[in-house]
Amino acid sequence: MAFVTLIVLGVMIPSNSYAGVEDILGKWVAKAVTPNGPIELQLEIKMEGNQLVGAMAGLQGSVPLSNLKFEDPDLSLEATLAGTTFKLTGTLKDGKFAGNYEQVGADLKGIWTAERKASSAAAADPAEIAGAWASVAVTPHGDLTVTLDLKQEGDKVTGSVSSETGALPIQAASFKENMLQFDVVFGGNRYRIEALLKDGKLSGQWSSVGGSDSGAWSATRKIVAPAPSAAAASLDGTWNSVALTPDGDNIVFVLELKQAGENVTGNAVAPDGKIPIQKATFVNSVLTFDIQYSGSTYRIQANMESGKLTGKWSAINGQETGSWSATRKSP
The missing domain is CATH 2.40.128.120 (Quinohemoprotein amine dehydrogenase alpha subunit, domain 2)
Incomplete structure (x- = not known):
């Protein structure tokens, strides 16, 4: 029962998390209907640490996305092309985005869609689990919630579990075929977590190594709200x-x-x-x-x-x- 003593670390950690973020990561082909005819743009969305980032590319080059948010199934973002800022909102359905765009500060509006960019490679890119996760272990004494911070290099994984009272490194960690496994040593006892990544969520169980204690374990990504942009220079x-x-x-x-x-x-x-x-x-x-x-x-x-x-x-x-x-x- 020593695992439940981890409750010392288990101050409930609020999280802004959701399942489904994995569904939007990668490259997309976006098409927008404009008064001058349809245009095609390349859209790429990635996860860097616990932050969604991305870029949009067209004939005039690539520009970073700003105010990028995804609350399953709704996506919103902004992109500045040739000095003009556009806001896009869309809904993910059946693997495709559809929505509206508008020019910020002007009357230009229209519709846009996006589909996954076809890959020439036979195999898809391996799933990424790097970043911060809000994890919950079900114990006889209640739910234990801590933050799981992960770094990934191929199959190799490193990181820590933490709360407001401290942090512990994870050990013997690996990620193969969408299965995450790692150990945590606390109070002289070793505990193992095994979980499958599916639909952007980790689900599995914890167990005491060499003991009989076990329970359900799950984790969802913690998404940090975009940092407020610096105050714009005054025109006065x-x-x-x-x-x-x-x-x-x-x-x-x-x-x-x-x-x-x-x-x-x-x-x-x-x-x-x-x-x-x-x-x-x-x-x-x-x-x-x-x-x-x-x-x-x-x-x-x-x-x-x-x-x-x-x-x-x-x-x-x-x-x-x-x-x-x-x-x-x-x-």
Whole structure:
């Protein structure tokens, strides 16, 4: 019965875990329906430690995914392509994703789907168990919950079990054919855990080596919520901006901006007076606003990087477009 004395370590550890995360790991072929026709993108989702990470690749290269979350069966993520941020939400059903996308700070919306990328290799990649798991051992004195931290190199596994009161290394650990096995030594007694990985969950039993004590054991991944992004740089102040026209002319004007969270207000200052900007937002370092001039409405969208705004302007309900940039006006 010595195993139950592990309850000393067994302070209940809250976990943000779920089964099913294994179902989304790997490479996907995503297709999005756009006003200019369908486009195809490559999507890859991986587990690094206890964090979901990923990347999206298209004609303009690969970009990392942000705000990546999966709550079975719902997936949400964001990706910034060519300075424009898109948010995708979708549901996993029958091994396929289907959902909607929208351009952050703009009206562009559409549908997208994704299927597993066909592998040229005959065998699938081996399952990964590296990361943090919330484990539960059923004992005569109640459930014992501790965190299991694992590192994996092929069949070889190392790691520890821990709670708020301390940690113990695991021993003789291996992972073969989706079966995890390891020992824990506590109070001079050795206990063995054997569990099968299926549908993203480890299920099996614990037993005392050389004794008769045993019970059910299971574990699910602990998923850490994405770290909050660093506060975006403030747009407050005066900017010198330049718009390049299709004729090669530069239109220079001063931009006065005031930011409150994602909302932005301000004016474009020209020799003939001030023109208020409209529908202005600043999300994920992308500034978007509309401006009315000479009876037409124009939209400006620019990415802020290294203290400079760089992007483009376009005529709404028209075909005119060109580059646009702005730098802070010196005091």
